Amino acid sequence: MGTLKFTKMHGCGNDYVYFDCFSQNIEDPETLSIRLSDRHKGVGGDGIIMVCPSDIADGRMRIFNADGSEAMMCGNGIRCVAKFLYDTGLAHKKHLEIDTLSGVKYCDIIEKNGEAVAVTVDMGRAELVPGRIPVSLPGERIVGETVSVAGGEYEVTCVSMGNPHCVLFGGDPMELDLETVGPRFEKDPIFPQGVNTEFIEVIDSHTLKMRVWERGSGETMACGTGACAAAVAACLNGYCKMGEDITVHLRGGDLVINYTDERVRMTGEAVKVFDGEIEV
Numbered sequence: 019m020g021t022l023k024f025t026k027m028h029g030c031g032n033d034y035v036y037f038d039c040f041s042q043n044i045e046d047p048e049t050l051s052i053r054l055s056d057r058h059k060g061v062g063g064d065g066i067i068m069v070c071p072s073d074i075a076d077g078r079m080r081i082f083n084a085d086g087s088e089a090m091m092c093g094n095g096i097r098c099v100a101k102f103l104y105d106t107g108l109a110h111k112k113h114l115e116i117d118t119l120s121g122v123k124y125c126d127i128i129e130k131n132g133e134a135v136a137v138t139v140d141m142g143r144a145e146l147v148p149g150r151i152p153v154s155l156p157g158e159r160i161v162g163e164t165v166s167v168a169g170g171e172y173e174v175t176c177v178s179m180g181n182p183h184c185v186l187f188g189g190d191p192m193e194l195d196l197e198t199v200g201p202r203f204e205k206d207p208i209f210p211q212g213v214n215t216e217f218i219e220v221i222d223s224h225t226l227k228m229r230v231w232e233r234g235s236g237e238t239m240a241c242g243t244g245a246c247a248a249a250v251a252a253c254l255n256g257y258c259k260m261g262e263d264i265t266v267h268l269r270g271g272d273l274v275i276n277y278t279d280e281r282v283r284m285t286g287e288a289v290k291v292f293d294g295e296i297e298v
């Protein structure tokens with residue numbers, strides 16, 4: 019038996035248990051994520067995130083959903099990883115490079131009184147080719163297409179931000195029975211690796227309201243890659259304009275997204291809640 023030091027952090031209420039893996043090792047992160055994500059018997063969170071050393075960047079992020087599955091990318095998580103590296107001195111730099119399973123991402127720290135309070139992330143290019151999302155549908159891209167999915171006919175736009183997203187536009191997402199419809203999208207066979215699903219109300223050409231059902235974690239208070247996918251989809255469907263800032267209102271807070279052909283940029287908070295130790 020031993021102990022692991024952790025830091026609880028969140029971005030817009032999307033909370034994870036973070037581990038400094040420069041100085042400690044985690045044998046079985048899948049099992050640990052399932053155990054610690056439990057909000058009654060564990061620490062509580064949407065998963066765990068390991069902050070690891072890297073030969074090619076200032077650090078490397080590994081993220082595990084609450085069900086133990088490892089994901090390719092996490093937008094709220096990478097902002098907190100940047101904050102962790104900056105605040106702890108592991109990489110006390112305003113411009114940080116963080117390696118992920120979907121490549122190196124570039125982060126700019128926004129600091130106040132010597133601490134990182136928010137981060138701007140270059141999330142890279144949005145991927146629209148169905149086979150690379152992946153989604154098993156014909157065509158060069160899936161934008162505003164009505165398809166049979168989740169037991170019904172829905173108009174969807176599919177985007178990868180390193181992880182798969184399915185975006186739908188409609189009325190107030192707070193009126194949705196997300197517990198019922200979310201898993202139906204997540205597990206639908208047209209998404210061979212599962213999918214994160216965003217339900218969007220367009221408020222105006224610069225503002226979206228979003229609710230999300232995340233692959234491997236269920237409803238979360240926010241999803242950074244999901245907000246990026248939603249802004250990309252809003253531009254592709256003509257609700258918003260490329261190159262202009264789009265504010266996405268999520269249940270846990272706001273993110274500002276800017277989408278161009280070359281890259282998607284996201285800005286949002288990164289918050290430390292507490293440090294702790296856990297017996298393993």
Ligand SMILES: N[C@H](CCC[C@H](N)C(=O)O)C(=O)O
Nearest residue numbers: 089092093094181241242243
């Ligand atoms: N559930 C996601 C990973 C977490 C993404 C989300 N929390 C974010 O902030 O981007 C997946 O399996 O692709």
